[in-house]
Amino acid sequence: MRSGTEGREDVGAVRETRNSLAVKTKEESDxxxxxxxxxxxxxxxxxxxxxxxxxxxxxxxxxxxxxxxxxxxxxxxxxxxxxxxxxxxxxxxxxxxxxxxxxxAKLPRFFRNFALIEAEVLSRFSYDPLLVPGLLQTEAYARAVFAGHCPPLSEEIVDQHTEARLSRQKLLTRVPMAELSFIISEEALRNPVGDAEVMRGQWQRLLEVGALRNVEVQVMPAAPGFHAGLNGPFVMLETKEHQHLGYIESQEVGCVVRDPAEVSAFGLRYGKLRSQALNGVESARLIERLAGET
Missing domain, CATH: 1.10.260.40 (lambda repressor-like DNA-binding domains)
Structure with a gap:
């Protein structure tokens, strides 16, 4: 006969095995x-x-x-x-x-539905006050952004998110072409994400992408007073079915906006921002000056 101690050990082993299987199942389901x-x-x-x-x-x-x-x-x-x-x-x-x-599927879970819509749009207009938008980021800049995540991400996840962000950039040169407009705050361009070499590469990337005939890059100059972008970043999309959508995101929570009245308000704000930002030529000159300062 087995002792009571041996019986308890067997029960403990069974529980440990069940717990291990439960964890494995949870990991696999994710x-x-x-x-x-x-x-x-x-x-x-x-x-x-x-x-x-x-x-x-x-x-x-x-x-x-x-x-x-x-x-x-x-x-x-x-x-x-x-x-x-x-x-x-x-x-x-x-x-x-x-x-x-x-x-x-390498993208953060909250962003995947939007990325699926984004991949097939006719047009995409965005305002970004804090960082260079993901569609325009270099690999080094994107990696620096993900490496600074809180709580920290594993190196494998940083790699996956970076690869996925770069893959999204196919939209810039996709055929048929999408009409793309980016308004970026001057503060975002001056924010040193990574070291000086990372920023020089990023500014050069903006100049190259801004020269594409389906892409417009505008800079919102620092301290222009109050403007409609101070309420936060946003994106406007037109799908291939000519449906107009908005998208807002903060602290890893993203929301696709479908209400026509709300999307219309986004359009009014974006029009204001375009008129207040530097035009394409002026924006390129500012970016060139930033590159020359480093």
Missing amino acids: LPGAWSAYGRLLQYLRMQAGLSQQELGEAIGYSMEQVASVEQGRRPAKAAFTTAADRVLDARGVLEVLQDEVDR
């Missing part, structure tokens, strides 16, 4: 469905090709552990991984079609 769907498809294509995870990894320049993580939906595939796997498995672009969904 994984984006797009990653799991991509992983299952990758596994199917690999097995159809008669390759082991080790063999596929060697063929595309990744470890067996990385291939396994992607197949299990625990790690998102990067674009380079997808391009190589699509070629080796002769998938004819099937994996590449899913890459946008995989990238979008």
Whole structure:
């Protein structure tokens, strides 16, 4: 017969196992469905090709552990991984079609629905008083923003959020082109996110993007008195169905605004801001001066 002590130890072990499984289930349930769907498809294509995870990894320049993580939906595939796997498995672009969904799922959860709408808009107008808008950020600037998150993010999450932010920037050069307007406060441009090298790269990026014929970058000069943007940042969108929407965000809470009266008010404010901001040429000159000061 087993002693009472042994019985209690067995019960404790069972409870510990159940708790471990519960945690694992919770972690798995938090994984984006797009990653799991991509992983299952990758596994199917690999097995159809008669390759082991080790063999596929060697063929595309990744470890067996990385291939396994992607197949299990625990790690998102990067674009380079997808391009190589699509070629080796002769998938004819099937994996590449899913890459946008995989990238979008790297975004913070509160932002994903808006990003899905944003990707297909006819026009997008925004006012940003605190930071350079994500669509215009360099990799170094975006990484510095996420690295300063409170509470701190793991390096893996910083990488994922940065990759997703850069992936959104396809909107700048998408065909058919979207009409894009960005009004950025001078204070946001002067705010040293990262070191001097990061800021120089960011200012140069703004000049390059501002030269695109579907993009307008305007700077709201410092201390112009009260203006409609002092109530906070906002975005206006027109969808491909010609629906007009707004978007506001603060402290990792985002809200898509659909009420026509509220969206109309956004339009009035944006018109005011455009008239008060420097025009495109003047804005470029100010950014060039900032770059020359460092």
